[in-house]
Amino acid sequence: MKVKFWGVRGSIASPGPKTVRYGGNTTCIEIRTDNNELIILDAGTGIFPLSQTLLAELPVTANVLITHSHWDHIQGLPFFIPNFIPGNTLRLHGCFDPVSGKGIEQVMAVQLQYSYFPVREAEMKARIEYVTLMPDQPVQVGSATVTPCLLNHPVINFGYRIECNGKSVFFTGDHEPPYNIYEPGDEAYDEYQMFMEEKEQSIQDAIRGVDVYIADSSYTDAEYPAKKGWGHGTFSSSIASAHGAGAKLLFCTHHEPTRSDDALEAAFAEALSTNAALTKDMDIRLAREGDVYEF
Template structure:
């Protein structure tokens, strides 16, 4: 299995001289099986560069798994060049929003409305299909099995586990591990804590023994104190997940948009210094870097 990061930034694209090393594009991850099946996780602005790279291997069959439909994870879809080229086959996977009851096809169609984009959906030349994913129900793409799990975020958000060729990876999308919203003295505390613990165990089981764990780590623990409930994790929560799941490599991603290369370097050095006993390899996700598992 090969993994390549095309976008590792959270919330909004941040091009410029201060984000050259780690990249300024929003979330997009390419996964290739040994048979060269193409799996894409999320369609942030990073998918545009991926599309340019795919032009040399037309026609393509691409399977795009959307974790959730916040802008920074879907805004690159209209700029994914293969959707305009005949003989390409693009399949987009995602959930049914429990609030709006909208399926994943809305992620593209709403962006191709007259007011927002110069090209209509009817003008796309590729064969485009949509598929609804459900928690715990595996999806097969060639030799790969992709298993979704619902993770905590202020909109329906799937984490995806990918198993193929004897390797495994898990991507959280945007994920804030659930906290007990009650104080210990509240009557509801014990019951809600049982729910939190059960969900934690479910998440750890979904990630168990993966070769690569890619987690939302937008904040430091100090920053998280004022951002609880925003739907994002911390570097420490990522390490806690990786340790409990026995992951081999941990990639921190969804870098906070104001985070410069210099500040990310400093955070990374602190992580290595303060976590010498962690058994998994700690890495910052970096745009353009390819990993062979």
């Protein structure tokens, strides 16, 4: 399998001289199976440069797995160039939204309203298909098995485990480790704590033994208390999760958009030092736009 990063920033694209080394595009990751089948994890602004490379291999069938519908994970979809070319297929996978009562089709429908984008879905030349997924229910995407896992974010967010020929990748999308919303001593604390521990265990089981673990590592330990409840992890929480699940390689991603490349490297180095007891035998890297990992 091959993993290539096209967007590694979180929340908003942040191009400029201070983000040149790691890149300023929002989340998009290309996965290629051993049969060269194309799976795309999220459709942030990074999907636009990815789509330009696909023009060399038309016709394209792109299986896009959307973790959740927040803007930085979907905003590149209207600019996915193969959508405008006959013979291509965009197959969009994602969750059912209990708030709107709609499936993943709303991601395109909302963005392509005429008030916000000049080309309507009916005018696009590619075939566009929608696949609404359910938690823990595997689906087959070519030769790969994709299993959605419900994670913790202010909207429904799927992490995805992708398995093919004995190889595996897990991507969290946006994820904050579950925590108890009650204070110790509150009547509901013990019951909720049991629920949180069960949830955390189910997430660890979904990640267990994965070859490549790509995790939301937005914040430092010092930043997290002010961001609690925003739905994002820390370097430390990602390292702990990777260690607990026995992941072979951890990529830290969803880099804070205000953090320069220099500051990002400093925060990463501090996290490795703080968690030295866990990182001794681990392979941990900062996700970088353009990096490719094959295994």
